[in-house]
Amino acid sequence: SREFAVIGLGNFGSAVAAELSGLKCKVTAIDVNKTRIQELQNKIHLVILGNATERAFLEQLEVEKFDGFIISTGTDSHASILISLHLKELGAKKIIVKANSEDHAKILRKVGATETIIPEKQMAIRLAHSLAASNLVDYLPLTGEFCVAEITPPPKFIDKSLLELKLRKKHNIQLIAIKGGPDKGFTYGPGGDYRIKEGDILVALGRREDIDKIQE
Amino acid sequence: SREFAVIGLGNFGSAVAAELSGLKCKVTAIDVNKTRIQELQNKIHLVILGNATERAFLEQLEVEKFDGFIISTGTDSHASILISLHLKELGAKKIIVKANSEDHAKILRKVGATETIIPEKQMAIRLAHSLAASNLVDYLPLTGEFCVAEITPPPKFIDKSLLELKLRKKHNIQLIAIKGGPDKGFTYGPGGDYRIKEGDILVALGRREDIDKIQE
């Protein structure tokens, strides 16, 4: 299961930390304010009181073991910029930062943020798209039993054609696309004669337990 | 194409209005503040200066012709509650309101809001889910050429099996699920022998132009 660190436990940060915990990820929650730490103490795997702008504090975290960092330190734009800078230098895999404006987001990306989030703007765009034309995420309530997942094909799948594998009939999952490895694009709706190769990633729709079964 | 009204043109409201316009929807943008109206005048089909809490103002809008109303009138919770109440009485089809808190959201739903949005909380949950397990919406950049759409089957599709229709080979779309009419649930990954009936809705993945072709 994946491991994440959340820095800054305001509305956004604490909601991310709580939801990740609920999804069985390991979460380390960090805040400089003792009250915030106490509020989350019983809900989160590990909570740490500390000032994340201090590089020495971040160094003791084993930054590289985390699958990602989520930073939302409020209206003081400088804190999140400094934290992103340090984490980038310490080798963090993913640095996701809640930004206060488009300019703040630009600066964050320059110092190493891999993703910036402006909740209002992005929710506005998502709402517009879901009103103008339906989107699968409306049908797959993210808390539902069905999900879309990336599956690394097990060895027994390599060099087999989709027709041979019978993913829907035998494994109960529906293949939506093949991702040809990082940056090699997607093949949507591959045909039955498509042969799975080493490095392919299957993007599939199915119940969680069926998706897990494939990966066992 | 669909028609929407956006009431309250702060960051959220103006982003929704602009994005819906960009997606070729007809947008009526309403605000009580003249500067907001002037800022959007050249980008939006119709802008109207007015106080949406006044029922008489709303009555002159032909409320029933809109596919939905999007309300984001800021930190004054009372305005959005009053506007939702009036719109519900006037027969609005969809009333989507940006809420300031969970309590505000509860009140809004009681007076008729069909959907409430708290951008920070919802973006936090979406982020957590996309970090914990991939979601299709990560692959389908909402601005990309591929989309997921609900398709009402044309008459020539009724009573045909999926095998006969060859949706992927002949029509270039990939069927993800069949929605059996309102509240009748989804059939994910239907088999080739599934026969399309009157009232079915096809949930399909494909390029926009291919999806439009089916509906012609």
Ligand SMILES: Nc1ncnc2c1ncn2[C@@H]1O[C@H](COP(=O)(O)OP(=O)(O)OP(=O)(O)O)[C@@H](O)[C@H]1O
């Ligand atoms: N240098 C820092 N190190 C650790 N935590 C910090 C640091 N600076 C700020 N914080 C914490 O980040 C949190 C920011 O929460 P705040 O509510 O101010 O903003 P936000 O998270 O952007 O907004 P929201 O509450 O809407 O999510 C606070 O709990 C604060 O104590």
Ligand SMILES: Nc1ncnc2c1ncn2[C@@H]1O[C@H](COP(=O)(O)OP(=O)(O)OP(=O)(O)O)[C@@H](O)[C@H]1O
């Ligand atoms: N009764 C009303 N009728 C029409 N417009 C209103 C009414 N009350 C408030 N508004 C408008 O709603 C807008 C609200 O924007 P504001 O920035 O305050 O909040 P918000 O939209 O919730 O937040 P954000 O800017 O983050 O989206 C303002 O432009 C204001 O003029």
